[in-house]
Each structure stands twice: as structure tokens, then as C-alpha cells.
Amino acid sequence: MTAGIIEAVNGARAARRPVATVTDLSSGAMRMVLPETIAGDRLEPALADAFRTGKSCQAEDGRQFINVYLPAPRIVAVGAVHITQALAALAPVCGFALSVVDPRSGFATPERFAGVDLLVDWPEDAFAAQPLDEFTALAAVSHDPGMDDPALIAALKARCFYIGALGSRRSHAQRVERLSAAGVSDEDLGLIHAPIGVDIAAATPQEIAVAILAEIIAALRRPDRAATGRIAAQAPRARAACLVDG
Structure with a gap:
């Protein structure tokens, strides 16, 4: 060479x-x-x-x-919540590097996320510093539209291989309305996995993290990947919510 x-x-x-x-x-x-x-x-x-x-x-x-x-697949989680703490423990076991994005310095702390790449910033600024790409899985789990919505739009533009969002079907329907009003196409809206995670009737943050990671792995390994590594567009599957809105 x-x-x-x-x-x-x-x-x-x-x-x-x-x-x-x-x-x-x-x-x-x-x-x-x-x-x-x-x-x-x-x-x-x-x-x-x-x-x-x-x-x-x-x-x-x-x-x-x-x-x-090929770039190593990675996970970017938006929201330094309990689910993300569990995901931080599980992701490395399956070979994924994990980054956590959250502007709330009281949540995104080294004490809560030891050894994790913490970006204490809003998604727009965090992704300007560390751009998303098609080898990235984006999990929007803050349950705050002010953080999750911009992150989802950025992930769709970057064509991340997996894009998931926390919330019930009701909250996702409201999310779809907001994103549609922001100019996101119906085709792109169909790429968002919501409710997030494989339907295993998950109840605890740890179980939800397992469901999310399983869905990410399925998106990465399934055989309908295009030559560039992108995942072919699929309509979201009907499945029970991993977490019901409070």
C-alpha cells in the first residue's frame, strides 16, 4: 500500500x-x-x-x-435518563460505542455515566461537533420534544441506520404532527421506530434498554442493507408501546 x-x-x-x-x-x-x-x-x-x-x-x-x-457502528442516545444508563452498560457488551447527548448538566454527569462519551449540549450543537452518519443508531429517549425532535430530524437527514423514539402511540402521533409541520416527509416519518424497541412487554428501564438494543442489532444485521450500508425504508411495525406516557 x-x-x-x-x-x-x-x-x-x-x-x-x-x-x-x-x-x-x-x-x-x-x-x-x-x-x-x-x-x-x-x-x-x-x-x-x-x-x-x-x-x-x-x-x-x-x-x-x-x-x-467500514466505520464501527455506534449508538447516540439523546437524553441522559435511566434507560440510557442501562443502555450504557449493555451497548459495549455488544460492541457498540455509546454517546449521550443532553444539555442538562445535572443529568449528564460523569458520575451517572462513567466512561461514556458525554456531550452536554443541545442536539443541534452536539451533532455539529460530532456529525451523525449512516453507521449510527439514534435513540431519542429524553421524552422532551425540544431535544428529541431536532435529533430525529438530524438523524433522518444523516440517514442513520436506525432511528428510534421513546413514547406511546399517542405521543408518537403528536410527534408525527410536529415533524410533518417542520417539513419531514411521510416516507421519512416511516423510518422512525416508535414506540421504540422490540415488543417484549418491557417495563423497567433495564428491560427497555434491552428492547432498544435488540431492535438496533436487528436493523444492523438484517439482509436488506444497500451497498452503502443504509437500511432500506420500512414502514413502522404495529407493536405495543415499551413505555406508556404518564
């Missing part, structure tokens, strides 16, 4: 962009490939599969080897 390619690959990885290198096994010649440049490439099917699965592979001709580098 030449110094120029190393620098370019490291730059893409630092920016959380998927990137691959293709090496000619006979000559050792190497080139860098991005998902948006594979159309028309002679190795397009193999490259598309590599970006979809994240697995390096040898091309069918046996003369080329594809090394693929």
Missing part, C-alpha cells in the same frame, strides 16, 4: 466513511474505492457485496483482493 493510499484510507476512516482497497495479486498494484465510485467498475458486484457485508474477499477472477473498511 503506497503512502498516498494509506493517507487517503486513514482519512476516510477518520471521517467515518466506508472505503475499500483493491489489490492486483500479480503485480501488487493497489487502488482505493469508495461506495459512490463503484458504478461501472469491473468489480462492481464484488465491491457492492463487500460494502454491504463489511467482509473482505477475493474477486471472482482470482486476481484481485478487496479489503473493505
Whole structure:
């Protein structure tokens, strides 16, 4: 790998962009490939599969080897609440880095979230510093529209692979009205998982965290991912609320 390619690959990885290198096994010649440049490439099917699965592979001709580098999936939770505390304990076990966004310094404290990336700021400012991307799962669990709504809009614009929001069907219907009035399309509204989490009749913050993490894993691992890593749009499934509004 030449110094120029190393620098370019490291730059893409630092920016959380998927990137691959293709090496000619006979000559050792190497080139860098991005998902948006594979159309028309002679190795397009193999490259598309590599970006979809994240697995390096040898091309069918046996003369080329594809090394693929995908950003590590991560979770961003908006709201330093009890559910997020439980999620902070569970996420690393499943290989997810977790960031917590909450402007309330009394909630987002190192004592409550030891070792967690804390962004004590409003979502708009937090995401300007640490942008969302398609390898990010966004869990809006503050139950405060002033925090959750801007975060959901930002996640939809970034095409996060999972977007979930806490609340009952009633509160989500009200959320849909607010987001629609803010210009969010019906198609994008359909990408929000709400009520958040797999329906396991979760009652405690810990159980709700398990339900959220299970739904995130399902979104990451299911087979209908596009070549860039994005999840195909799916209408929200009818399921019971994980948490009923008080």
C-alpha cells in the first residue's frame, strides 16, 4: 500500500466513511474505492457485496483482493435518563460505542455515566461537533420534544441506520404532527421506530434498554442493507408501546 493510499484510507476512516482497497495479486498494484465510485467498475458486484457485508474477499477472477473498511457502528442516545444508563452498560457488551447527548448538566454527569462519551449540549450543537452518519443508531429517549425532535430530524437527514423514539402511540402521533409541520416527509416519518424497541412487554428501564438494543442489532444485521450500508425504508411495525406516557 503506497503512502498516498494509506493517507487517503486513514482519512476516510477518520471521517467515518466506508472505503475499500483493491489489490492486483500479480503485480501488487493497489487502488482505493469508495461506495459512490463503484458504478461501472469491473468489480462492481464484488465491491457492492463487500460494502454491504463489511467482509473482505477475493474477486471472482482470482486476481484481485478487496479489503473493505467500514466505520464501527455506534449508538447516540439523546437524553441522559435511566434507560440510557442501562443502555450504557449493555451497548459495549455488544460492541457498540455509546454517546449521550443532553444539555442538562445535572443529568449528564460523569458520575451517572462513567466512561461514556458525554456531550452536554443541545442536539443541534452536539451533532455539529460530532456529525451523525449512516453507521449510527439514534435513540431519542429524553421524552422532551425540544431535544428529541431536532435529533430525529438530524438523524433522518444523516440517514442513520436506525432511528428510534421513546413514547406511546399517542405521543408518537403528536410527534408525527410536529415533524410533518417542520417539513419531514411521510416516507421519512416511516423510518422512525416508535414506540421504540422490540415488543417484549418491557417495563423497567433495564428491560427497555434491552428492547432498544435488540431492535438496533436487528436493523444492523438484517439482509436488506444497500451497498452503502443504509437500511432500506420500512414502514413502522404495529407493536405495543415499551413505555406508556404518564
